[in-house]
Amino acid sequence: MKFSLTAEQQELVEKARTFTKEWVAPNAVKYDRSGEFPRDVCQEAFNQGFMNPAIPKKYGGVEESVLDTCLALEEICTGCSGIGTAIDANGLSQYPVIFAGNDYQKKKFLEPMTQELMFSAYCVTEPEAGSDVSRIKTTAKKIGNDYVINGVKWWITGGSVASWYFVLAKVDDKATGFIVPADTAGIIRGVKEQNLGQHASNTIRITFEDVKVPQEYRLGEEGDGFKIAMKTFDHTRPGIASGANGITKAALNIGLTYAKGRRTFDKKLISYQGISFKLAEMMTKLDAARYMTYLAADLFDQGEDNSRQAAQAKWYAAEVAMWSAVECCQILGGYGYTNEMPAEKLLRDAKIYQIYEGASEIQKMIIVAKLMRTREVH
Numbered sequence: 001m002k003f004s005l006t007a008e009q010q011e012l013v014e015k016a017r018t019f020t021k022e023w024v025a026p027n028a029v030k031y032d033r034s035g036e037f038p039r040d041v042c043q044e045a046f047n048q049g050f051m052n053p054a055i056p057k058k059y060g061g062v063e064e065s066v067l068d069t070c071l072a073l074e075e076i077c078t079g080c081s082g083i084g085t086a087i088d089a090n091g092l093s094q095y096p097v098i099f100a101g102n103d104y105q106k107k108k109f110l111e112p113m114t115q116e117l118m119f120s121a122y123c124v125t126e127p128e129a130g131s132d133v134s135r136i137k138t139t140a141k142k143i144g145n146d147y148v149i150n151g152v153k154w155w156i157t158g159g160s161v162a163s164w165y166f167v168l169a170k171v172d173d174k175a176t177g178f179i180v181p182a183d184t185a186g187i188i189r190g191v192k193e194q195n196l197g198q199h200a201s202n203t204i205r206i207t208f209e210d211v212k213v214p215q216e217y218r219l220g221e222e223g224d225g226f227k228i229a230m231k232t233f234d235h236t237r238p239g240i241a242s243g244a245n246g247i248t249k250a251a252l253n254i255g256l257t258y259a260k261g262r263r264t265f266d267k268k269l270i271s272y273q274g275i276s277f278k279l280a281e282m283m284t285k286l287d288a289a290r291y292m293t294y295l296a297a298d299l300f301d302q303g304e305d306n307s308r309q310a311a312q313a314k315w316y317a318a319e320v321a322m323w324s325a326v327e328c329c330q331i332l333g334g335y336g337y338t339n340e341m342p343a344e345k346l347l348r349d350a351k352i353y354q355i356y357e358g359a360s361e362i363q364k365m366i367i368v369a370k371l372m373r374t375r376e377v378h
């Protein structure tokens, strides 16, 4: 068991830290206020190799380990997790293709993403199906050599900017995954949702009206879709946990700096246990969340089953980020509540980590499901 980063990993962290300092942090307020998509920052992330890390070498990618991706993402999300999500979200739709796609599909849809800045999006959630994916109503009807897709997908990250979508639809009653080019006739994109936080990340509703896709764009067999959609989370949840860890790290640094400088009753805030213990707990919880994240990522990289560990990391890191953001605001007093200081943004941005890619309750259900199959925990 080793708890240190390799020289290459240390270098990656330094590179991500510099990118965050030069590109992410300086643009955080601008994109939070405007709600525009941070295309220029994504372009630079692409130029520096922070986008599409999972694409296999065979298709022009770098095939980075999940652990390395997590290390970089934690740094980026320390600067702005909304921009971090815009940079990272491709992975959610790319993994179904990496996991279940054939050579033709990988070449057609993944390879171009290594050559220029492009986006893709994962379309699973619907108005009546979020946590319970089995309730999706989107249908794909086989007509000749094509499938015709009808349905509505909600809260699709990167939906406005994507060139193609991973779409989960039912063929008869079998959940099936499809790659759908975004310029296909019958795709109607809604307006950007006005979310609580992560304003730099684009979320929209997408309606599919008689959208025709050739059968070559079906991923795996009919009925493989649920497995593909869920397996994807084993790959992406460590990254989500890393984003949450980035928020915790930002909250800790902001709280620490403020507590060291601010004086009340003739003493610095940090000299009061009521304040300093918050920071001690934040640091400890951050380390715990990080190790859980790194373990979940490393298990995936080793080809081991990581569903429980990924759920644990995602749930715990999200709770820690939310709690840390609240405590950071408290340490800053009135400044914690105004947008003059970054604490209120952290609070708004943190909440989504308890919801997307499976809400906290769903992560606990995954953990329990694994425990049900365990006679004794060692």
Ligand SMILES: Cc1cc2nc3c(=O)[nH]c(=O)nc-3n(C[C@H](O)[C@H](O)[C@H](O)COP(=O)(O)OP(=O)(O)OC[C@H]3O[C@@H](n4cnc5c(N)ncnc54)[C@H](O)[C@@H]3O)c2cc1C
Pocket (backbone or CB within 6 Å): 121, 122, 123, 124, 125, 128, 129, 130, 131, 132, 154, 155, 156, 157, 158, 195, 203, 352, 355, 356, 357, 358, 359, 360, 361, 362
């Ligand atoms: C900003 C944003 C971006 C998103 N991006 C994407 C995307 O790119 N692609 C995509 O497909 N989806 C996306 N989503 C959807 C997201 O994954 C879902 O919102 C999430 O899975 C929860 O589903 P739901 O909203 O339908 O809540 P519901 O499933 O209706 O759940 C409501 C609440 O009840 C809890 N709950 C549900 N069932 C149980 C249970 N059995 N026991 C205890 N508690 C339960 C949930 O945890 C939650 O707290 C995004 C959502 C947001 C807000």
